[in-house]
Amino acid sequence: MSEKHHKPQTHQSTVHDDREAKPGLDSLAPNDQNWRPTPHPTAPGEEPTAPGSIKAPDTHNDKLDALDDHRKGGEDFALTTNQGVRIADDQNSLRAGKRGPTLLEDFILREKITHFDHERIPERIVHARGSAAHGYFQPYSNLSDITKADFLSDPEKKTPVFVRFSTVQGGAGSADTVRDIRGFATKFYTDEGIFDLVGNNTPIFFIQDALKFPDFVHAVKPEPHWAVPQGQSAHDTFWDYVSLQPETLHNVMWAMSDRGLPRSYRTMEGFGIHTFRLINAEGKATFVRFHWKPLAGKASLVWDESQKLTGRDPDFHRRDLWEAIEAGDFPEYELGLQLIPEEDEFAYDFDLLDPTKLIPEALVPVQRVGKMVLNRNPDNFFAENEQAAFHPGHIVPGIDFSNDPLLQGRLFSYTDTQISRLGGPNFHEIPSISPPARIIISNATVCIGWILILIRQTMNLTQLTITGREKRLRQPSAGDSNPTPSG
Numbered sequence: 001m002s003e004k005h006h007k008p009q010t011h012q013s014t015v016h017d018d019r020e021a022k023p024g025l026d027s028l029a030p031n032d033q034n035w036r037p038t039p040h041p042t043a044p045g046e047e048p049t050a051p052g053s054i055k056a057p058d059t060h061n062d063k064l065d066a067l068d069d070h071r072k073g074g075e076d077f078a079l080t081t082n083q084g085v086r087i088a089d090d091q092n093s094l095r096a097g098k099r100g101p102t103l104l105e106d107f108i109l110r111e112k113i114t115h116f117d118h119e120r121i122p123e124r125i126v127h128a129r130g131s132a133a134h135g136y137f138q139p140y141s142n143l144s145d146i147t148k149a150d151f152l153s154d155p156e157k158k159t160p161v162f163v164r165f166s167t168v169q170g171g172a173g174s175a176d177t178v179r180d181i182r183g184f185a186t187k188f189y190t191d192e193g194i195f196d197l198v199g200n201n202t203p204i205f206f207i208q209d210a211l212k213f214p215d216f217v218h219a220v221k222p223e224p225h226w227a228v229p230q231g232q233s234a235h236d237t238f239w240d241y242v243s244l245q246p247e248t249l250h251n252v253m254w255a256m257s258d259r260g261l262p263r264s265y266r267t268m269e270g271f272g273i274h275t276f277r278l279i280n281a282e283g284k285a286t287f288v289r290f291h292w293k294p295l296a297g298k299a300s301l302v303w304d305e306s307q308k309l310t311g312r313d314p315d316f317h318r319r320d321l322w323e324a325i326e327a328g329d330f331p332e333y334e335l336g337l338q339l340i341p342e343e344d345e346f347a348y349d350f351d352l353l354d355p356t357k358l359i360p361e362a363l364v365p366v367q368r369v370g371k372m373v374l375n376r377n378p379d380n381f382f383a384e385n386e387q388a389a390f391h392p393g394h395i396v397p398g399i400d401f402s403n404d405p406l407l408q409g410r411l412f413s414y415t416d417t418q419i420s421r422l423g424g425p426n427f428h429e430i431p432s433i434s435p436p437a438r439i440i441i442s443n444a445t446v447c448i449g450w451i452l453i454l455i456r457q458t459m460n461l462t463q464l465t466i467t468g469r470e471k472r473l474r475q476p477s478a479g480d481s482n483p484t485p486s487g
Contacts (some may be wrong), residue, residue, distance in 0.1 A: 002281050006252075008150060019396065024155070039460070041295040042295075062160055062189065064376070066135060080379075081107070094109065122421050124417075124421065127166040127406075128172040129166055129172055130167075130385060131165050132162060132163060133321060133325055133331070133375075133383065134161070134374070134376040135160075135162075135331075135373050135376065136158040136164065137372045137373075138370055138371055139153075139369055140371070142154065144280065145280060146339065147280055149192070149397065149398030150190060150192050150394055150396070151190040151396070159188050161187060161431075162187040163185065163190070164183065164334055164385065165182060166185075167180045167181075169221065169231060171231075174231035177317065179306065180231065181200050181254075181260065182200060182265075184200060184201055184269075187388075187390060189435070190436075193435050193436075199271045199290065202270055203289070204356050204357060204358050205251055206245075206252070210410060212245070216245075219241035220233045222235075223235055235291060236449040250357070250358075255455050261303065264321070266301065266320070267296050267297055267299040271290065272289060274407040275288070275402045275404055277399070277402055278398065279400055280398070285342045285400070286342065287341070287345065288338065289338065291335070292333040292334070293366070294331070294332070330373050332372065333372045334369075334371050336367060337369055338365070340359070340364055353402050353403055370442050383431075387416045387427075387430050387432065387433070389427060389428075
């Protein structure tokens with residue numbers, strides 16, 4: 001290979017001018033440096049909040065306002081069936097006589113038991129253990145010269161977001177602090193529809209082709225004969241797979257580094273992994289890789305700490321995220337872009353479309369273009385976290401796919417598994433993952449009518465009042481996915 005092929009390459013920004021993009025700086029920045037309003041984390045309590053996770057009005061946004069139609073408390077609602085028929089009693093079955101057998105015609109009994117039998121959903125095959133938060137994203141400047149995506153074109157616009165952090169291997173009840181890759185999935189509720197940025201805390205993945213994904217997951221999950229280990233992948237089947245697939249070694253090294261033991265979700269980077277395309281109004285495309293940079297900085301646990309925390313506080317990361325938001329110490333991340341003109345696809349000695357290869361930041365610096373703030377906890381863990389569904393195929397105008405073979409496979413797999421996990425093809429009507437209310441869905445000919453209660457409650461008991469005769473006011477359970485209509 002000639003000497004010129006070994007020389008470091010400089011990347012010229014095509015975003016605003018012909019200046020060389022220097023490592024650590026941003027070619028998007030004007031000379032006055034006013035482009036970045038908050039270069040440091042916001043001090044705790046600087047943004048006013050009220051006690052509790054429902055921090056009105058300061059943390060409200062368009063999406064949360066739309067969800068208010070589905071938020072019902074247990075007060076002042078008469079006890080009814082799922083069809084809205086008022087009933088006086090849901091604690092005593094209908095019997096044939098005082099001590100006779102229970103009657104099959106007791107539709108209240110049948111409805112209540114049937115609902116209970118079906119209220120849970122299967123956990124995710126991977127990323128089952130997770131925690132989530134609401135917030136907003138705001139760009140620093142108008143990026144319409146590289147993308148026509150509306151949410152990146154107005155520095156004054158705050159786009160509602162919902163973020164879910166997760167481990168990969170373990171089940172929903174596994175510990176937070178095991179050595180594992182972490183998921184970092186962001187849902188943007190834009191005016192043009194849902195955009196999901198579904199990534200991890202490492203910039204690359206284990207495999208190049210989606211055809212290998214089922215084999216990889218089977219190797220990562222617990223050994224089939226005794227379901228060990230739970231929460232991490234250090235077992236013979238995994239290492240056998242790694243030895244047979246050398247392409248996995250790059251991400252294995254990331255997993256075995258400090259990145260595999262983040263100290264907090266608030267100090268964890270995120271990456272979109274794949275190369276996407278940004279397209280402007282003139283149709284010009286630019287390759288992009290997405291990054292999330294925590295303003296609190298990066299921090300990791302040491303191995304001894306993680307082992308102790310796994311036993312002492314398996315909810316360590318979930319607790320840390322929740323309590324920080326409750327205290328007003330909102331996690332903040334900057335969105336970074338690595339931009340390469342499409343015509344430079346073959347200008348490097350690595351494949352831009354290979355998800356097992358990162359793009360060195362020394363060659364293509366990360367340009368920080370906006371900030372995300374997580375300022376509100378979910379009001380119902382099941383309805384908002386467990387039923388959350390992210391999909392790399394959810395894009396908006398101005399963002400497009402590349403020919404990355406792993407990305408192409410994910411475009412099919414996510415919808416397929418969500419149909420199974422969430423009970424049918426209409427799962428997109430779940431309020432917490434539905435598009436903004438002003439968007440009309442073209443496939444709404446048949447509607448199964450998802451209505452979810454998002455309720456912050458302290459008791460899971462039927463409230464009783466005595467007013468001449470016994471009446472009961474219904475307070476739905478936290479997992480109630482088929483609640484009583486209000487009218």
